[in-house]
Amino acid sequence: MNISIIGTGYVGLVSGACFSEFGFNVTCIDKDKNKINNLNNGLIPIYEPSLEDLVKKNVKAKRLSFSTNLAEDFENSDAIFIAVGTPTNIKNNKADLKYIYEVAKEIAELINIDADPKLIVTKSTVPVGTGKNIESYMLNYRKELKINLNFEVASNPEFLREGSAIEDFMRPDRVICGVESNFAKSILEKLYRPLNLRETPILFSKRETAELIKYAANGFLATKITFINEMADICERVGADIQEVAKGIGLDGRIGSKFLHPGPGFGGSCFPKDTRALSEIGKEVGAKSAIIDSVIKVNEARKVNMVKKIKDALGPLKNKSLSILGITFKPNTDDMRESPSLVIIPELIKITKEVKVYDPAGMSIAKEMKEFEGVTWMNDTYECINNTDAIVLITEWNEFRALDLYKVKTLLNKPVIIDLRNIYKPDSMSELGFQYVSIGRGSI
Numbered sequence: 001m002n003i004s005i006i007g008t009g010y011v012g013l014v015s016g017a018c019f020s021e022f023g024f025n026v027t028c029i030d031k032d033k034n035k036i037n038n039l040n041n042g043l044i045p046i047y048e049p050s051l052e053d054l055v056k057k058n059v060k061a062k063r064l065s066f067s068t069n070l071a072e073d074f075e076n077s078d079a080i081f082i083a084v085g086t087p088t089n090i091k092n093n094k095a096d097l098k099y100i101y102e103v104a105k106e107i108a109e110l111i112n113i114d115a116d117p118k119l120i121v122t123k124s125t126v127p128v129g130t131g132k133n134i135e136s137y138m139l140n141y142r143k144e145l146k147i148n149l150n151f152e153v154a155s156n157p158e159f160l161r162e163g164s165a166i167e168d169f170m171r172p173d174r175v176i177c178g179v180e181s182n183f184a185k186s187i188l189e190k191l192y193r194p195l196n197l198r199e200t201p202i203l204f205s206k207r208e209t210a211e212l213i214k215y216a217a218n219g220f221l222a223t224k225i226t227f228i229n230e231m232a233d234i235c236e237r238v239g240a241d242i243q244e245v246a247k248g249i250g251l252d253g254r255i256g257s258k259f260l261h262p263g264p265g266f267g268g269s270c271f272p273k274d275t276r277a278l279s280e281i282g283k284e285v286g287a288k289s290a291i292i293d294s295v296i297k298v299n300e301a302r303k304v305n306m307v308k309k310i311k312d313a314l315g316p317l318k319n320k321s322l323s324i325l326g327i328t329f330k331p332n333t334d335d336m337r338e339s340p341s342l343v344i345i346p347e348l349i350k351i352t353k354e355v356k357v358y359d360p361a362g363m364s365i366a367k368e369m370k371e372f373e374g375v376t377w378m379n380d381t382y383e384c385i386n387n388t389d390a391i392v393l394i395t396e397w398n399e400f401r402a403l404d405l406y407k408v409k410t411l412l413n414k415p416v417i418i419d420l421r422n423i424y425k426p427d428s429m430s431e432l433g434f435q436y437v438s439i440g441r442g443s444i
């Protein structure tokens with residue numbers, strides 16, 4: 001089987017590397033010449049554990065290649081995956097589909113009406129109905145094209161998480177395929193056969209259903225996080241412990257223990273964008289989702305409230321110097337998109353004497369961002385902490401979980417840690433003499 005994957009972002013590049021690892025021939029295509037040149041020279045544009053090794057291995061085995069030209073391998077491709085971005089359109093909060101339609105146009109131009117039909121598969125997160133709309137768009141753009149005879153569009157949403165993308169692709173909880181014909185079904189069945197052998201559930205549904213499953217999954221997970229964050233606020237006021245509450249409810253098989261970690265609010269390139277898009281989808285079809293609307297509102301407010309939490313813990317901040325540990329939206333990524341740090345840090349810059357920042361992977365991207373103008377960048381955790389009045393931990397990188405707390409205490413002007421990810425135990429911290437403020441565990 002030969003596959004073309006258009007878009008070499010997280011989803012495209014990871015899917016390409018993993019499909020080639022399954023043994024298929026994959027060409028990853030991107031318009032960005034620089035990116036493709038770098039990929040051809042073994043330089044990976046994103047920080048993702050094990051991705052570099054997987055790419056190198058499959059390039060060496062000649063199963064994976066990179067190109068700027070879709071036309072080159074088009075004729076030989078059994079399936080063409082669209083994995084371009086669908087960012088929020090800031091004018092209307094909907095998913096911006098301009099890259100999707102640019103690709104659809106390019107594909108329509110390349111289809112040979114005398115050849116076998118082409119299966120086009122959307123991997124990007126796209127609003128319900130997009131598969132159908134892409135088909136209509138292509139039929140309208142090139143009038144001689146015929147659905148089924150020349151091409152058709154299937155939906156195969158991706159559920160991988162940044163930071164564990166390879167593992168998520170190789171060992172998914174399930175694969176969702178939205179198809180409108182046996183032709184599409186048989187191609188996707190072949191592509192996912194390696195997972196079928198591991199007994200991964202592969203669900204076939206109508207295209208619209210698959211498109212909605214993706215938004216519903218992200219909407220539900222975002223709701224779960226927002227719910228536990230609200231419970232954490234209640235815990236702080238009544239003296240309960242959110243970690244135990246999460247464990248207590250998570251043991252109920254109907255609830256499940258995952259995605260019940262309280263924190264400074266969800267960020268990233270998916271949950272914020274997809275909850276906004278889902279809200280717009282609901283409004284558009286006359287089925288407004290009050291739950292999703294409040295999740296968006298509550299999550300945005302939460303990021304702002306974290307500054308209040310810091311102020312409440314430290315008192316007047318005017319003459320204080322703070323050390324920030326972690327700025328990416330979660331660990332094991334350099335992705336800064338919609339990270340809570342983008343809301344918290346600009347405010348801290350305004351009201352403190354100094355903000356020192358260290359993150360294991362996010363700093364090179366963050367250094368270019370206006371939100372961080374005025375921070376002092378540090379190269380290492382202890383250097384960052386040295387001579388500051390408190391630590392504010394925003395992202396739970398592993399290297400922050402095992403700090404030498406005796407050393408930390410001697411470096412800080414005062415032993416204060418505000419931990420927005422609950423990586424330490426309050427009892428042990430107070431035994432060590434720290435003023436330790438965390439989320440949903442006793443004091444506000």
Ligand code: UGA
Nearest residue numbers: 158159160161162225259260261263266267268270329330
């Ligand atoms: C998310 C989904 O988890 C993936 O299944 C999906 O494929 C992906 O979006 C996507 O649509 O492409 P991702 O954004 O990489 O993946 O990251 P998550 O691990 O889901 O974390 C998202 C945010 O929620 C982070 O800011 C994280 O810190 C926060 N979070 C997560 C919590 O605050 N608490 C939790 O219990 C879990």
